[in-house]
Amino acid sequence: MSVGARVWRGAQRWLRRVSLTCAALMCAALMCVALSAPGVAAAQPTPTDATVQLRAGRFTVLATPGDARLARTLLTAAQARDTFPGLPRPTAAVRIAIAPDAARFRAWVGEGAPEWGAAIAFPDAQYIVMQGRTAGSDAGDPLVVLRHELAHLALHEAMGPLPPRWFDEGYASVSAGEFTREQLFETTFGMVWRTLPSLEALERGFVGGGVEAGWSYAMAHRVVSELEQLGGSGGLANFFAYWKASGSFEKAIRGAFGMTGEAFEKHWQRQTRRRYGALSVVTNVTAAVGMFGVVLLPLFLQKRRRDRRRLEAMRAADAAQEAAARASALQALLDATGAGTADGASAAAAMGAADQASPTVPAPLPPSGGDRYPPA
Numbered sequence: 001m002s003v004g005a006r007v008w009r010g011a012q013r014w015l016r017r018v019s020l021t022c023a024a025l026m027c028a029a030l031m032c033v034a035l036s037a038p039g040v041a042a043a044q045p046t047p048t049d050a051t052v053q054l055r056a057g058r059f060t061v062l063a064t065p066g067d068a069r070l071a072r073t074l075l076t077a078a079q080a081r082d083t084f085p086g087l088p089r090p091t092a093a094v095r096i097a098i099a100p101d102a103a104r105f106r107a108w109v110g111e112g113a114p115e116w117g118a119a120i121a122f123p124d125a126q127y128i129v130m131q132g133r134t135a136g137s138d139a140g141d142p143l144v145v146l147r148h149e150l151a152h153l154a155l156h157e158a159m160g161p162l163p164p165r166w167f168d169e170g171y172a173s174v175s176a177g178e179f180t181r182e183q184l185f186e187t188t189f190g191m192v193w194r195t196l197p198s199l200e201a202l203e204r205g206f207v208g209g210g211v212e213a214g215w216s217y218a219m220a221h222r223v224v225s226e227l228e229q230l231g232g233s234g235g236l237a238n239f240f241a242y243w244k245a246s247g248s249f250e251k252a253i254r255g256a257f258g259m260t261g262e263a264f265e266k267h268w269q270r271q272t273r274r275r276y277g278a279l280s281v282v283t284n285v286t287a288a289v290g291m292f293g294v295v296l297l298p299l300f301l302q303k304r305r306r307d308r309r310r311l312e313a314m315r316a317a318d319a320a321q322e323a324a325a326r327a328s329a330l331q332a333l334l335d336a337t338g339a340g341t342a343d344g345a346s347a348a349a350a351m352g353a354a355d356q357a358s359p360t361v362p363a364p365l366p367p368s369g370g371d372r373y374p375p376a
Contacts, residue, residue, distance in 0.1 A: 057082070058091065063098040067132040070142065071098055074130075077143050084154045084175050085228060086236030092157050094150070095125075098132045105131050121149040123156030144176050151175035159244060166202045167249075170220030171236075174228060178221065196269040199223065199261070219272075226268040230257045 052068045054061045059078045063071040074096060083089050099105035108129045109120040118139040119130040128149045131139050139145070151172040155163060163171070196219065197205065205216030228235050243252035250261045257264065 058093045059096065060093070061096045061098065063132065064100040066100055067098045070133055074098070074142060074146050078146060078150060081147065082150075084151050085171075086231075086234075086240045087154055087158045090150075090154045090157050092126045092153070094128065094153060096128045096130065096146070098130050100132045101134050102131070105129065119145045119149050121152040123153050126153050126157070128153070144178060148172045148176040148178065159240065162243060162247065162249075164199075164203050164249075165206050166199065166216065166220045167224065169206065169217055170222075170224035173217060173221040174224045196272060198265055222272050223268050226264075226271060227257075 052061075052063045052065055052071055054063075054071050054075050056075050057079050059075055061071040061075045078094075078096070097108060099108055109117070118135070119128060121128050128146070130142065130145060130149070135142075149172070152168060154175075155168060155171055202216060202219055202223070205219075206213055224236075227239060231237070231239055239252055239256040242255035243249060246252060246255070253259060253261050253264050259267070
């Protein structure tokens with residue numbers, strides 16, 4: 001985050017537009033805004049409690065004993081990758097201070113630094129302040145963060161105050177390989193309805209809050225990525241050469257890519273929408289369906305439980321009704337059986353009485369043997 005370069009670029013613009021007196025007043029006002037000169041002044045001195053100092057090549061890392069291992073890792077990484085896309089190899093000596101806690105990080109970078117800043121670069125002083133081992137997960141990968149900040153210093157060393165803020169941040173993001181910046185386009189519904197800004201409007205996005213700044217970082221990454229792709233095998237080297245020679249971004253675009261600045265703006269906007277527009281719709285529709293699923297699932301489960309209770313109650317009522325019907329039929333059968341038994345007993349008693357009232361008649365004897373065949 002090019003604090004010093006931004007302040008001095010602003011001062012130089014006002015010096016060209018107004019008189020010396022007005023410029024002095026404006027510089028005094030700029031000293032009070034965010035990312036202003038007091039932050040640079042507070043950060044430039046060597047921290048007195050950074051007792052570990054590691055030096056290799058053009059890098060010096062300052063840290064407390066608790067961050068000594070991190071300091072060695074960062075120093076090794078800085079030396080291993082000391083070239084940047086399209087720029088000559090940097091030669092300026094760089095100091096990297098690792099703050100042991102949030103309080104000292106704020107003290108070293110100054111009160112004007114943004115709350116979401118994980119590290120701050122001061123290009124005029126070739127100085128970087130980073131968070132140490134106590135940093136939260138939102139501070140990011142320290143190796144990627146260091147590469148990002150070193151890209152700021154390298155760009156300033158080669159191009160001076162020429163690059164605007166959006167290009168400075170976009171270039172640092174591309175140099176650090178922060179491809180996750182572009183994932184914001186995949187998940188942001190703003191890709192569907194939001195108008196992608198012009199490069200001039202993009203510059204103003206970095207002074208907003210964290211969400212707006214995150215959107216601006218992602219778009220700056222896309223713009224610089226498109227510039228690098230337009231450069232072909234030469235990448236950004238030819239573009240930087242034209243830019244430094246002419247001092248004009250518009251002329252550099254014309255010389256390196258054969259198009260106007262306005263045509264390039266339309267190009268990167270069209271490419272961004274073509275690449276991420278439909279994906280954003282699909283992603284957000286999927287997210288909406290998932291959200292509705294989360295909201296409706298409890299209601300669905302509650303309805304299922306209510307229907308299950310009703311079904312069980314109906315089954316219990318049917319079972320009770322069936323049991324009552326069976327009991328009623330059995331009782332009727334028993335009643336009918338009892339009545340039949342009583343009738344049978346009455347009939348038997350009547351028959352017995354009748355037998356007793358009738359005289360006994362002996363059964364006839366069979367004929368004797370002599371009488372079996374009567375005479376002819």
